[in-house]
Amino acid sequence: MLRRIYAMAWKESLHIIRDFRTLYIAFVIPIFLILLFGYAVNFDIDHIQTGICDQDRSMESREFISRLQAGGWFEVKTLTSEPDEIQKALQGGRIRIGLFIPSGFHKQISRGETAQIGAVLDGSDSGSANSGYNYLQLFFNEYKFSILRKSFQQYGLHPPAVPEIKPRILFNPELKSRYYMLPGIIVLITAIMSAMLTSLTAAKEWERGTMEQLISTPVRPHEIILGKIIPYTAISMMQSLISASAAVWIFELPFEGRIADLLITNFFFSIGALGIGITISSVLKSQLPAIQVSLIASMLPSLFFSNFVFPIDSMPLPLRILSGIVPAKYFLLMLRTIFLKGTGFSAYYPEFIFLTVFCFIILAAASRNTPKRIL
Amino acid sequence: MTALKALIRKELIQTLRDKKLRVVLFVLPVVQLIIFGTAISTDVKKTKVSLCDEDRSKASREIHSILTAGEYFEITDVQDDCRNAENLLYVNKAKILLVIPPGFERKLQMGENSPIQAVLDGSDGSSAGTSLGYMLRMFMEHQWKTWQKTPDIKFYSVTPPPLPNPELQTRVYFNPEMESRFFLLPGIMTMILTIIVTLLTAMGITREKESGTFDQLIVSPLRGWELILGKTLPYLLIGLADLLLVALVSKTVFQLQMNGSFFSFIVMNTVYIICMLGLGLFISTVSSSQGQAMMTVFGFLFPFIILSDFFFPVENMPIIIKKLTILNPMKYALVAQREIFLKGNGLAFLWDSVLILALYSVIFLGYGAYRFRAEAD
Numbered sequence: 001m002l003r004r005i006y007a008m009a010w011k012e013s014l015h016i017i018r019d020f021r022t023l024y025i026a027f028v029i030p031i032f033l034i035l036l037f038g039y040a041v042n043f044d045i046d047h048i049q050t051g052i053c054d055q056d057r058s059m060e061s062r063e064f065i066s067r068l069q070a071g072g073w074f075e076v077k078t079l080t081s082e083p084d085e086i087q088k089a090l091q092g093g094r095i096r097i098g099l100f101i102p103s104g105f106h107k108q109i110s111r112g113e114t115a116q117i118g119a120v121l122d123g124s125d126s127g128s129a130n131s132g133y134n135y136l137q138l139f140f141n142e143y144k145f146s147i148l149r150k151s152f153q154q155y156g157l158h159p160p161a162v163p164e165i166k167p168r169i170l171f172n173p174e175l176k177s178r179y180y181m182l183p184g185i186i187v188l189i190t191a192i193m194s195a196m197l198t199s200l201t202a203a204k205e206w207e208r209g210t211m212e213q214l215i216s217t218p219v220r221p222h223e224i225i226l227g228k229i230i231p232y233t234a235i236s237m238m239q240s241l242i243s244a245s246a247a248v249w250i251f252e253l254p255f256e257g258r259i260a261d262l263l264i265t266n267f268f269f270s271i272g273a274l275g276i277g278i279t280i281s282s283v284l285k286s287q288l289p290a291i292q293v294s295l296i297a298s299m300l301p302s303l304f305f306s307n308f309v310f311p312i313d314s315m316p317l318p319l320r321i322l323s324g325i326v327p328a329k330y331f332l333l334m335l336r337t338i339f340l341k342g343t344g345f346s347a348y349y350p351e352f353i354f355l356t357v358f359c360f361i362i363l364a365a366a367s368r369n370t371p372k373r374i375l
Numbered sequence: 376m377t378a379l380k381a382l383i384r385k386e387l388i389q390t391l392r393d394k395k396l397r398v399v400l401f402v403l404p405v406v407q408l409i410i411f412g413t414a415i416s417t418d419v420k421k422t423k424v425s426l427c428d429e430d431r432s433k434a435s436r437e438i439h440s441i442l443t444a445g446e447y448f449e450i451t452d453v454q455d456d457c458r459n460a461e462n463l464l465y466v467n468k469a470k471i472l473l474v475i476p477p478g479f480e481r482k483l484q485m486g487e488n489s490p491i492q493a494v495l496d497g498s499d500g501s502s503a504g505t506s507l508g509y510m511l512r513m514f515m516e517h518q519w520k521t522w523q524k525t526p527d528i529k530f531y532s533v534t535p536p537p538l539p540n541p542e543l544q545t546r547v548y549f550n551p552e553m554e555s556r557f558f559l560l561p562g563i564m565t566m567i568l569t570i571i572v573t574l575l576t577a578m579g580i581t582r583e584k585e586s587g588t589f590d591q592l593i594v595s596p597l598r599g600w601e602l603i604l605g606k607t608l609p610y611l612l613i614g615l616a617d618l619l620l621v622a623l624v625s626k627t628v629f630q631l632q633m634n635g636s637f638f639s640f641i642v643m644n645t646v647y648i649i650c651m652l653g654l655g656l657f658i659s660t661v662s663s664s665q666g667q668a669m670m671t672v673f674g675f676l677f678p679f680i681i682l683s684d685f686f687f688p689v690e691n692m693p694i695i696i697k698k699l700t701i702l703n704p705m706k707y708a709l710v711a712q713r714e715i716f717l718k719g720n721g722l723a724f725l726w727d728s729v730l731i732l733a734l735y736s737v738i739f740l741g742y743g744a745y746r747f748r749a750e751a752d
Contacts, residue, residue, distance in 0.1 A: 021670070036678060109539045114541075
């Protein structure tokens with residue numbers, strides 16, 4: 001049996017080595033992606049383009065503006081007293097947030113009446129609108145307290161003590177988006193590239209008619225599958241190790257854990273991802289549909305159901321349940337643990353067990369879909 | 376002309392006859408769209424919080440109720456022993472840990488500040504940052520309410536002094552509920568279109584090369600440009616059909632309104648599809664097998680998607696990369712798609728994007744056709 005698996009693996013390796021371009025692209029794409037993500041992707045929002053329409057022109061309104069500028073979150077692009085100018089800048093996309101300070105603002109403040117400041121946000125980019133909204137709220141709260149504190153002092157009052165939160169962020173104290181994105185990108189690259197590499201192998205043999213030849217030899221289905229998987233496992237692991245090293249060396253992603261942990265988890269995830277591709281390939285038996293289905297089957301879960309960018313906890317219940325069978329979710333958790341926390345097996349053994357079980361199931365599914373004899 | 380018609384017919388029949396391909400072309404995009412539309416939300420809700428209460432007083436129970444007032448936080452467990460509580464974050468058992476120190480209530484009553492410590496897991500930073508923002512805001516609102524009540528008659532025999540009360544009134548344009556769904560759906564349409572059209576063209580032509588039927592086409596009386604048109608027009612039709620399908624599903628399932636005109640929607644997308652057809656054609660001329668074509672397609676599409684402003688804001692990218700996105704036709708199509716749906720901008724606003732897309736179409740299709748003919752000869 002081992003001899004037959006070895007022969008299959010050798011045959012498959014020859015195929016891979018002969019198609020130099022595919023191999024070349026298989027290694028260039030991951031490096032390219034990690035560089036692109038590392039340099040280009042940044043969710044750290046600062047310098048939100050802001051326009052202010054100040055119709056009050058008082059000491060109070062100027063104080064509000066200077067505080068806004070000092071915070072560093074907002075960059076005041078337009079300062080005017082014409083509301084139309086703000087509207088135009090917003091429509092043209094030059095600013096994301098427009099603030100209106102109506103005349104009489106300072107009077108309302110000093111009389112203790114409700115003094116309204118209007119804020120208009122560009123919701124066509126809801127990502128930055130959302131964070132812009134949150135930052136604006138935080139800034140405005142701080143502003144409120146500062147002027148309230150001032151008038152407390154003015155009247156000689158002591159504000160009561162209230163519960164306060166003192167945050168401490170572990171593992172990524174500055175909340176750099178790069179640190180939590182890069183492990184996600186390694187998962188994404190490994191999942192997509194692996195599934196795509198194997199999605200063609202079985203379909204190609206069916207399209208060319210060589211699968212019939214293989215079946216007529218003494219090689220059994222699970223041996224075909226194993227033989228095909230073995231060389232690709234090496235490629236897939238190399239891909240993720242290259243991406244991981246690039247993340248650590250070029251982008252200074254901390255690596256707190258052990259390399260052995262990384263290798264083991266990566267090994268099982270790669271097999272699972274390759275297994276998905278080969279299963280789809282042996283079910284569909286033709287290359288174009290196989291590629292499309294594998295792309296969706298690997299990209300969608302690793303992008304959406306892995307906690308990569310979109311939190312699973314806020315999804316509707318059916319999707320939360322669905323995400324339970326997504327290996328990418330577990331692998332990402334393990335990678336973040338290994339890279340940033342440095343905790344070992346004890347932190348993710350349930351996830352690890354799931355991953356190994358998944359590998360067996362997917363390989364069994366692939367073997368089942370490879371017939372023993374020609375029908 | 377009749378030969379061209381025949382080729383287009385053959386191409387359409389060949390593509391649509393294949394049951395698997397039909398599923399890939401018309402069922403998968405809808406499934407994709409529905410999953411995207413329901414799954415995507417950058418809101419962070421129901422974050423699990425572990426509470427470590429060493430005070431166990433009325434004040435500490437109040438913290439409990441401040442935190443669970445909205446739908447943002449859920450207290451999953453209450454620990455008494457705070458010494459090892461932080462360990463929960465190391466072994467992935469908690470995302471946020473709140474530590475209420477002993478003597479919390481007593482200090483508050485004496486007017487001293489006694490901060491509660493919030494320990495967050497920064498390894499999942501996007502949600503950690505958002506949750507922290509929510510938490511700070513909830514506590515500030517509580518503080519505001521308490522402070523407003525402070526100057527009572529006890530201190531002032533007459534009337535309490537006027538305290539400032541500024542208020543922020545926010546309004547969101549173009550997407551009032553700030554639904555990330557509305558923002559992402561137009562992008563998904565463009566992405567589905569990009570992948571399907573490019574893959575279909577590139578792999579469709581290489582498949583003929585692999586099976587040898589391509590040579591038969593070359594020796595047929597079809598002229599070069601007829602061959603190119605015959606190979607691309609059917610995919611343009613399929614691309615448009617797909618586009619209308621996903622737009623319809625977005626409207627019926629997710630209530631995404633098209634604020635702009637249908638005309639500008641069709642014009643912009645047709646130009647973009649032609650552009651991607653050209654890319655597919657070009658890739659097919661440099662690939663000898665479907666595997667190679669597939670790999671090359673993704674070599675192009677991955678950077679296109681990443682730098683298209685779809686998930687990853689171009690605004691935040693370093694200046695050099697921001698400039699490089701000029702080379703990305705998908706970015707223009709995606710941003711224009713969003714403007715048509717959300718801002719309701721028409722061709723009067725979008726003419727420059729459409730022009731750039733047209734330019735890319737000419738370049739891709741022209742070069743692709745040139746190579747295609749060179750190869751056919």
